[in-house]
Amino acid sequence: MVEEIIGLMEQGDLGWTEPVTGAMAPHNPVSGCRYRGANRLRLAWAAGKRGWSDPRFMTYNQAMSEGWHVRRGERGTILEVWKEVLRKDAGREEEGEDERPRRCLCCVGSFTVFNAAQIEGVPELDIEPPADSGLEGICEAVKAAAPCPVREEGIDGKACYVPARDEIRIFDRRCAVSLNMFARVLLHEEVHSTGHSSRLARFEGGCADPFGTEGYAREELVAELGAAFLAAELGLPRSSEHAGEAIDHAAQHASYLSSWASLLKEDGNALFVAAAQADSAADMIARTWRK
Structure with missing residues (x-):
């Protein structure tokens, strides 16, 4: 994925960061949560590659809970769960440098989501203009x-x-x-x-x-x-x-x-x-x- 994104940058193509839905960033219509950081980038890239104009993404079980159905044969987009943690660098302690824990991001899991365009029964997207x-x-x-x-x-x-x-x-x-x-x-x-x-x-x-x-x-x-x-x-x-x-x-x-x-x-x-x-x-x- 990273290699493809770099290629698109070098071609001057970053249209996938600005979906046709304008102010609607990738979000989950069931939980109400907005996808953030690296996951936002993954979903914007997937939408651009697949031609999806709908910014709504959800898990298979979330779709089922609403009475909607993921179409047979559809493949989801894998997202990661990241958390900010405090870590000490042992090497720094040995060198006598600042021993305070440093903040860093750590991947602690993954999950799969599907775009609304891959799901049957999802209501039409209601977009409010700015x-x-x-x-x-x-x-x-x-x-x-x-x-x-x-x-x-x-x-x-x-x-x-x-x-x-x-x-x-x-x-x-x-x-x-x-x-x-x-x-x-x-x-x-x-x-x-x-x-x-x-x-x-x-x-x-x-x-x-x-x-x-x-x-x-x-x-x-x-x-x-x-x-x-x-x-x-x-x-x-x-x-x-x-x-x-x-x-x-x-x-x-x-x-x-x-x-x-x-x-x-x-x-x-x-x-x-x-x-x-x-x-x-x-x-x-x-x-x-x-x-």
Whole structure:
């Protein structure tokens, strides 16, 4: 699966992260739970590969409990159960380094789910459009959801999160090729800001890793996946038009992620760890507009 995803990134194809159901992320209609992290990535990929537009997934027994029936011959998608645990690194203790337990993700089990398109008797999907589908309103909502101050100024097209000042700097939206693009860039930087020590504490020593390091690459994966997740939840259009040309934003997400493909090829688990961290970051940012 990881190899296929890397291939899609290198081809500029990331449309499967933004289902046609817009803000409807993969979820379980029986339990009411939303699939998270690496499982969200697996389901989005499976839906894109199989052409499913329905974001509802459930186990065989859950479908049966509702009086629905999985069609004969259908194959489900295997998901994993992950938990955050505290572990001590024996090697570090011997070297006299920091002996405090470190947080890490551990797979403790698996289960299989089926998409609603594979099940008979499931009611039609009822999709509610976003409360405010205007891009200007969405940009304001995204800016208001930022975990730190946002300085919107300048015409250089640059944007960054500054950990030392805990603030986001982004170009004036009037200079953007589209409001859609502006919102996506801002979402990327907001995901970075969740790494601050006062939030999800992804930065070692309170500072982001410098450009060119493995830590920098891992953080960029988190930020771009988080931005793609949030764009889907907000129902941002997949494309924009600028100077008569269409801009495919899903392809741009893929192109950016492909620049870190070497890390994924060396460490296949990095994609799923990044997806889990991206999902936690997206949750923190999205709480504002979910209220």
